[in-house]
């Protein structure tokens with residue numbers, strides 16, 4: 285499309301044309317009305333003065349007779365100006381006045397007429413136009429008084445010309461304004477189109493230009509930019525996760541393959557093969573656990589787990605998880621306590637909440653057992669609790685282990701992040717990610733706090749029945 289074609293097709297230009305038409309019509313109507321009214325006013329003024337003059341003259345005639353009237357008419361006829369006078373006998377012979385010729389028949393009957401005429405002193409040249417009144421005097425004499433209409437026509441012409449010019453100027457200025465405005469809009473839209481093309485070509489960092497005028501295009505651009513920002517951060521997150529997944533699964537898979545190769549190379553008897561196979565199975569189970577954890581996080585994050593949420597007692601979950609982990613804690617020389625005196629109703633996904641709490645307990649056991657197992661002979665405590673606080677249910681696990689430095693607490697929640705100090709322990713760095721995702725799924729959060737010493741990990745969940753909870 286040509287540049288002009290594009291310009292003419294813009295909404296701004298079309299709108300300008302519509303407004304222009306409306307405005308031009310309005311201006312024409314207004315000036316036409318003005319011109320016609322001016323003409324009417326002048327006509328009214330003429331008839332008013334002519335009427336007054338005729339009344340005066342006919343009084344003169346009645347009081348002082350024809351001779352006196354002829355003298356007056358003769359006098360007035362000599363004055364310069366647009367006034368016309370004529371007095372005739374009943375047979376139509378002129379007695380006095382400044383009118384030379386009229387359209388035929390004008391003098392035959394009394395009344396108002398618009399007529400062409402010539403002045404007495406003019407014998408040739410174009411005829412003029414006049415508005416005249418013919419009056420019948422007593423005795424059959426006729427009196428004609430009128431005004432030349434040249435002035436009225438000139439006035440009308442001036443206004444009509446002004447009207448034509450102003451409509452023409454309105455149209456020219458309007459079209460120029462329309463082109464100007466459309467060009468500006470078009471330039472901005474073109475700039476936006478350019479940016480969207482680079483974005484479509486794969487460069488997500490492009491942003492639409494914002495002029496800073498706060499108009500509708502600016503608002504649109506800012507909203508689209510915010511959307512692009514969100515898309516970009518999601519894409520970045522996705523890329524990070526897939527990079528992490530690729531990286532973190534590659535190591536155990538390589539290890540698995542190396543182990544098999546080694547077995548093939550060095551195993552001498554059935555016992556060696558069996559040992560290698562067992563190690564392989566163990567390694568594979570670790571991998572499966574990692575996959576399961578990733579899938580569970582994905583499930584919690586997608587919100588798909590929101591269907592089929594049921595009401596259950598979080599205190600019961602705390603009890604079950606404690607029971608499950610007690611033997612393991614005992615083995616490691618730790619004592620695990622439960623604090624869940626009241627019921628804690630929560631609406632949610634029971635399986636996911638159990639897994640999240642289990643992950644926290646698993647961490648507490650795994651990481652605090654590396655410290656000396658007891659202080660003055662008493663085992664270090666791990667406390668699992670379910671409590672209610674306002675309209676929230678808090679599921680927490682406290683340990684006396686090394687804790688997590690404050691600066692690292694937001695980082696360890698990310699997928700596959702493990703602290704340097706815990707590299708010696710098995711794990712894939714997904715436990716806290718799942719706990720956080722589950723908390724978010726239920727509209728709560730995962731908080732990591734200082735237990736002084738140790739770590740206090742809290743999952744907050746909304747209470748299922750706040751009213752009953754208050755009672």
Ligand SMILES: Nc1ncnc2c1ncn2[C@@H]1O[C@H](COP(=O)(O)OP(=O)(O)OP(=O)(O)O)[C@@H](O)[C@H]1O
Pocket residue numbers: 577643647648651652683685686687688696701702703704705706710711712713714715716717739
């Ligand atoms: N109770 C704790 N005390 C000290 N450090 C902890 C504790 N819980 C978690 N951490 C630190 O946070 C990191 C992330 O924990 P997370 O549970 O996500 O992964 P993981 O325990 O390493 O592996 P996974 O839970 O997937 O088996 C751990 O590697 C550890 O460094």
Ligand SMILES: [Mg+2]
Pocket residue numbers: 643646647711714715716
């Ligand atoms: Mg863990």
